[in-house]
């Protein structure tokens with residue numbers, strides 16, 4: 490198949506490109522960080538249409554979006570332009586025969602009544618989630634499309650500093666000698682990005698449509714993740730204390746937006762890497778960082 494990945498220069502897009510390139514011809518679109526990818530501004534509908542006309546594809550995995558909830562809260566119009574507008578453009582421009590997989594988030598739920606199934610009512614509590622809900626509605630209305638919702642992704646980015654959750658756990662907590670508190674309220678489900686890429690390949694092959702949830706299995710607060718990572722890495726964490734104060738941020742976060750993966754498991758997908766193995770796999774990508782432990 491000829492597959493287009495939007496957001497190919499991003500955290501998830503890179504992992505998806507690497508996985509799908511094993512079996513398919515891949516085109517990647519990026520925007521500011523184009524290296525081996527084509528530069529297409531998804532906010533520019535004419536540019537999107539021209540790029541699709543020039544190189545038609547069999548399937549599109551649409552990952553590009555603003556995904557920092559605090560940015561989205563402060564910039565609702567700009568968020569709408571990319572997160573919703575680009576999705577509208579793709580839905581309108583793609584021939585009906587082209588499969589569309591849209592990447593969505595657990596933040597379409599309010600986090601008050603977990604776990605959430607694919608048919609649970611959505612009630613986002615911040616602009617990011619609301620933009621994803623509006624984009625989902627566009628994708629739902631397009632026959633032959635699939636929405637894949639996922640929670641916090643963990644993976645190795647282009648370098649250690651830009652590798653998100655686990656890099657933060659190390660830098661902000663485990664390598665900070667001073668006693669400090671760490672959030673023990675908001676429940677997260679850190680999900681290995683390569684499992685997500687594998688799930689997308691699995692769903693693509695099966696021509697899946699509708700909505701499906703992908704998620705890591707362990708429920709962890711940030712404090713819980715710190716403790717689990719400390720255990721795997723043999724690092725002290727007694728100086729880090731659980732806090733019941735939720736850190737105030739521009740965009741509120743759901744308390745526990747657990748995604749049920751029963752539907753994905755029922756399709757036969759089995760790759761849900763346990764968190765300790767995720768930590769080990771992550772550290773193997775950055776052997777130098779292990780020495781700083």
Ligand SMILES: NC(=O)c1ccc[n+]([C@@H]2O[C@H](COP(=O)([O-])OP(=O)(O)OC[C@H]3O[C@@H](n4cnc5c(N)ncnc54)[C@H](OP(=O)(O)O)[C@@H]3O)[C@@H](O)[C@H]2O)c1
Pocket residue numbers: 495496497498499500501502518519520521522523529530531532551552553554555556571592593594595639640641642643
């Ligand atoms: N990361 C998570 O924990 C997480 C959790 C749940 C769901 N998701 C969803 O997963 C998807 C991917 O997230 P991510 O973490 O990979 O995000 P990311 O690392 O911030 O990447 C965003 C991508 O969007 C591209 N982009 C930004 N503005 C663009 C524009 N105007 N035109 C075309 N492309 C543009 C970026 O390209 P350039 O960098 O080249 O500008 C980049 O490739 C998003 O839909 C997000 O909502 C992420």
